[in-house]
Amino acid sequence: MEKVIKVGIVQHSFSENMDVNRVRNLAAIENLASEGADLIVLSELHDSLYFCQTEDVNNFDLARDIPGDYTEFYGEAASANNVVLVTSTFERRAPGLYHNTAIVFEKDGSVAGKYRKMHIPDDPGFYEKFYFTPGDLGFEPIKTSVGKLGVLVCWDQWYPEAARLMAMRGAEILIYPTAIGWNPDDDEEERARQREAWITVQRGHAVANGLPVVSVNRCGFEEDMSGATSGIDFWGSSFVAGPQGEFLYLAPDNAPAEEIVGIDLGRSENVRRWWPFFRDRRIENYSGLTGRFLD
DSSP, X not given: OOOEXXXXXXXOOOOSOHHHHHHHHHHHHHHHHHTTOSEEEOOTTTTSOOGGGSOOGGGGXXXXXXXXXXXXXXXXXXXXXXXXXXXXXXXXXXXXXXXXXXXXXXXXXXXXXXXXXXXXXXXXXXXXXXXXXXXOSOXXXXXXTTEEEEEOXXXXXXXXXXXXXXXXXXXXXXEEEOOOEEOXXXXXXXXXXXXXXXXXXXXXXXXXXXXXXXXXXXXXXXXXXXXXXXXXXXXXXXXXXXXXXXXXXXXXXXXXXEEEEEEETTHHHHHHHXXXXXXXXXXXXXXXXXXXXXX
């Protein structure tokens, strides 16, 4: 049964001015909604620069209370434009307790649900463990008027377990707000390997689960204010893949992009009939997956 939704992709670069970023995000939401988008997806931590390049306690001031000004602004954006909106924020849960949180707004502006990032990286330029407590909401799809959204965040996209659990709980689409890029010191061959690995693993989640995937990244260069690294050149390349991993859209790697992509959520039913991976899973033999490593 055909069930087509129009998904709006917002691939932007950002500044240190939160108000400017919000105005620009709102303009993109309004533009895509005017072109018929049902669902709009923003990139990871889209209200600010990617502050995790450094460990600085002053950056905790960027965190937002939920509910608060963040939910008020983006809830109004969803309501005024009659769209389901997937957003990403630095959540202040309590003093000294923070999360990297995706919040989904329904078309009436209410919060349909949220997801707290589960896998937290800690690498040069990506010091997220300094800022974010791992999520505690599990891998639960968020029910909306356009379908059940399996929302995950950035580093989660490298883990097939996360995608599988979302699919097993009934997600109709996998969505990854993202902030990932190159070290400018990397040569062209290394850059190509990293970007292709990122694209390939997510297309693999589409294939393995018979679900479309929407991955939305930021673009543009952001300086490491500490001077410890050469900064990050975010590689854009936001994309949409169908349930067989086929490209439905691929954004440029070095420029902003706003695009609407039609996705037939009903097609997953046929794909899973042709490739019945869920039928053939040997679940009685997978207990080892709950271990850290098997010696």
